[in-house]
Amino acid sequence: MTAHAGTTGIANLEGHTDFDITWPWARPEGLRAGSTAVLRVKDEALSMPWVLPPLLRAMDHVLVVDNGSTDGTPDVTAATASEAGLAHKLTQTSYPFAVARAGAEHRAVHELSVHSLSYFYNWCFAQVGTRYSFKWDGDMVLTAEGEASLADLAWQVGDVQSIIRVPRHGLYLDSRTPSRGWLDLGLRNAEEWGFPIGPDFVFTKAFEWEVRTTPKPVISIGLPHGLCVELKYLDGDEFAHWTDPASFATSYRNKRKRREWQVFNSLNDGVVPEGVHEIVAPDGVHVVDHVTREWLPRAPRPLEVGTVVTSDDVR
Numbered sequence: 001m002t003a004h005a006g007t008t009g010i011a012n013l014e015g016h017t018d019f020d021i022t023w024p025w026a027r028p029e030g031l032r033a034g035s036t037a038v039l040r041v042k043d044e045a046l047s048m049p050w051v052l053p054p055l056l057r058a059m060d061h062v063l064v065v066d067n068g069s070t071d072g073t074p075d076v077t078a079a080t081a082s083e084a085g086l087a088h089k090l091t092q093t094s095y096p097f098a099v100a101r102a103g104a105e106h107r108a109v110h111e112l113s114v115h116s117l118s119y120f121y122n123w124c125f126a127q128v129g130t131r132y133s134f135k136w137d138g139d140m141v142l143t144a145e146g147e148a149s150l151a152d153l154a155w156q157v158g159d160v161q162s163i164i165r166v167p168r169h170g171l172y173l174d175s176r177t178p179s180r181g182w183l184d185l186g187l188r189n190a191e192e193w194g195f196p197i198g199p200d201f202v203f204t205k206a207f208e209w210e211v212r213t214t215p216k217p218v219i220s221i222g223l224p225h226g227l228c229v230e231l232k233y234l235d236g237d238e239f240a241h242w243t244d245p246a247s248f249a250t251s252y253r254n255k256r257k258r259r260e261w262q263v264f265n266s267l268n269d270g271v272v273p274e275g276v277h278e279i280v281a282p283d284g285v286h287v288v289d290h291v292t293r294e295w296l297p298r299a300p301r302p303l304e305v306g307t308v309v310t311s312d313d314v315r
Contacts, residue, residue, distance in 0.1 A: 010122065012114045019097070019114055021126045025198055034060030034130040035154035035194075040095075040120070044138035045071040047231050049080050050288050054142040056086040058151040059134070065124045066094045073138075093127060095120060102209045111205035118210040121203040134194045135212070139231040140168055143292040146227030153194075153221070162219035164194025169305070170260060171229040171291055172267050172276075179280060181287035182267055183229070183295075186275015186306035187259045190222055226296045226303040231288065232260070234268055275306045 009022040081090040097114040100106045170184040195201045200215045281290035
């Protein structure tokens, strides 16, 4: 894919011209100052009321790309932004093609197909009009501290060739007990999420998933732990975007997914793994609100987090 990055865009193999990619830096209007969070979502209606408000407050703009949701995610997204008084910061669009799941399915799809992860990601980020972008997931919730930190950082990075690592911690939820959750601090995860928009920072096909190219040298800024949680639903299918979760056990690259698979299944079996904290919120308070507004912001710093995982290991 990188061989095409210096041109004005990419045409897909299937000939869907409405979904050809035009690089945003090649458009006549160019790029404006600021940062945009890009969410690629499918069936995230449960999470969006927690994800969007702090993200909209922290970012100059938020772009949500829906990929075939059946649970009303676009309607919930619009309603959440409106209720927060921040609808002017939100843009929604849709990508109608089935996208290959990570792993073997991804490997079998040509990178210039509309079904390719790398093509899908390049298309999504080609919709950005600002000079900087954040690759955000539809289940990632900023804490009160994280919102302030990201808002302070977002306006500073627009003209700097730097990447931002955003640590996040799995927060496992059971819909039957909204006041209780399990926060995994046994895994140290600091994946690269913030990137400039430009020809040096495009997506290419890697062995099991897409990878964003970065020039060398490049400034890398790591945010502290405790600023973001990733919602995991114990009664949901948290691994639907993978061809075969059994592959987690055989690939070094899947260290983070192995941990998530272990925690997910252990909690469903009634066992709390080492490094996982069971948290009970006060009466009438949802555990997501309690963890992000009270528990994590008040936890002693530096936050005690477990085994180191580099960005090369995570997915």
